[in-house]
Amino acid sequence: MKNKNGLAIAITLIFSSTLFSQNINDLKLKDYHPISIYKTPQSDIKKAKYPIIDVHSHDYTDTDAELDAWVKTMDEVGVEKSIILSYSTGKKFDSIVDKYARYKNRFDVWCGFDYTGLDKPGWQKRAVEELERCYKKGAKGVGELGDKGLGELYSDPTPGYGIHIDDPRMKPLLEKCAELRMPINIHVAEDEWMYLPADSTNDGLMNSAKWKVDMSKPGILNHDQLVATLENAVKNNPRTTFIACHLANCCADLSKLSRLLDAYPNLYADISARYGELAPIPRAVKAFIEKYQDRILYGTDMGTARTMYQTTFRILESTDEHFYARNLFNYHWPLYGIGLSDGVLRKLYGENAKRIFKK
């Protein structure tokens, strides 16, 4: 007993001495975790104000118990349905559909494109056939496609390196999606700071140091070139519905996405996994989402934790100021609630998705 107490005291002393004897000159940026000093309103939003269709989720569960727990969380936080972007075809796709079949009304599983044998004759025909097969198995859309500069890498079993979304070889697939009324969720490029030098001037350094895009790779397209591939595909396939996920990675300059949304009625965008990037500029984001309130969709892309959903509600619904969510976002900057109005929230959370997916 005595020893145990002694140990506890020793541990406390060591711990507090590291806290209080911290030499500020040795403090690393990555260890700087400030706590807000402001005594301003702190919202605790447990459930979304309106029913949610989460258009950007993934196959996060391995067991029946995990899936049951996820559905329970969805019920608690107000998510009616989650779209599982499987980016897979073949056996993998089928197994994911089968896994979620127990909760048919709560999940839709979208497929990928199959790039197997991309360089061999007859690839387009085979890829279209596989798309039709996935459609019959239950795929209501395609995604997440993803191109970070070297081609369509998000695909299981075969990544499509060397082929971009506007490549003429993609045309039959994009047309088939229009015919089958399958929207395409697509990731192009990365956020701005991942292209900037990882130095003392980089505003997103906490993330960009880790996620930096290596532009020295031969043939790699830069941010604007990748957004241009999306624009070409959207322009040349007006009957196909595209959802640019993560706001087309244009958070640092939303005017780039505005221009595309103004020009192409078949383009939509999801806000998944960009809450940490949007919350530092709540007024600009509020104006943007209000202007494009029929075109922007709610998504998460950040796992299944209850607190994850609740943090997105706080950012979208509240007007809380200067708070941190270091468990979800790695940035050093504080966050601000965007305070969307009821009518806009209703559309963003579910009504837009219902309208688009019914088409």
Ligand SMILES: [Zn+2]
């Ligand atoms: Zn994703």
